[in-house]
Amino acid sequence: MDIYEAIMKRRSHRLYKPDMPPREALERVIQAALWAPSGGNAQPWEITVMAGKVRDEFVEVCSKALDQLREDMKKMGVPEKGQELTARFMKDLGGAPVVVAVTRYKAPSEHLDLAFIQSGAALMQNLLLAAHAEGLGTCWMTGVIYVEDEILKFLGKENQQLVAITPIGYSAKEPPVPPRKEREVRWLGFE
Numbered sequence: 593m594d595i596y597e598a599i600m601k602r603r604s605h606r607l608y609k610p611d612m613p614p615r616e617a618l619e620r621v622i623q624a625a626l627w628a629p630s631g632g633n634a635q636p637w638e639i640t641v642m643a644g645k646v647r648d649e650f651v652e653v654c655s656k657a658l659d660q661l662r663e664d665m666k667k668m669g670v671p672e673k674g675q676e677l678t679a680r681f682m683k684d685l686g687g688a689p690v691v692v693a694v695t696r697y698k699a700p701s702e703h704l705d706l707a708f709i710q711s712g713a714a715l716m717q718n719l720l721l722a723a724h725a726e727g728l729g730t731c732w733m734t735g736v737i738y739v740e741d742e743i744l745k746f747l748g749k750e751n752q753q754l755v756a757i758t759p760i761g762y763s764a765k766e767p768p769v770p771p772r773k774e775r776e777v778r779w780l781g782f783e
């Protein structure tokens with residue numbers, strides 16, 4: 593798949609078929625994720641891939657974030673319908689058969705904290721694009737941060753921090769394309 597096509601056509605998917613993706617495809621996706629750049633090549637991350645009963649138990653932990661997320665959505669003025677859709681998605685992560693959690697090491701300094709956060713984000717984007725190239729849907733999620741401690745305990749990584757989670761599976765519904773804003777891009781010294 594052409595890189596530009598992958599970037600433009602990747603979407604956040606919030607409804608999945610129950611079909612399990614092939615293990616080899618998931619392994620390719622995880623390998624691509626691990627090839628992300630990282631500050632000082634520290635690779636300060638760990639990945640947990642979950643399916644079956646573990647996935648179900650993990651989703652139950654994540655769904656506990658819903659109460660606080662609802663409060664914040666109200667404060668942000670998210671319309672009722674949007675709140676309902678988010679709530680429905682959060683309860684079972686759209687029924688995706690696989691869920692990936694990405695965690696990162698705690699940084700020893702403020703400078704490294706920024707680098708570690710951004711390294712984790714680079715890994716996430718690699719993962720999303722590779723999954724898309726495999727015909728799999730994903731949805732980068734930080735909305736579960738309200739229950740970060742519970743998530744880290746579940747994963748047995750209490751000494752780390754949460755980067756994000758994503759469901760992975762075959763999409764059951766093609767999502768609309770959220771429009772991008774016009775942002776100023778300055779080109780200096782070209783003329």
Ligand SMILES: Cc1cc2nc3c(=O)[nH]c(=O)nc-3n(C[C@H](O)[C@H](O)[C@H](O)COP(=O)(O)O)c2cc1C
Nearest residue numbers: 602603604605681731732733734735736767769770
């Ligand atoms: C850092 C980050 C956090 C996100 N957290 C959530 C989330 O918690 N729940 C959710 O449904 N979508 C989440 N998203 C997905 C965004 O809503 C989505 O990327 C955006 O609306 C643009 O849509 P697209 O990904 O289909 O292009 C997150 C995306 C990013 C980059």
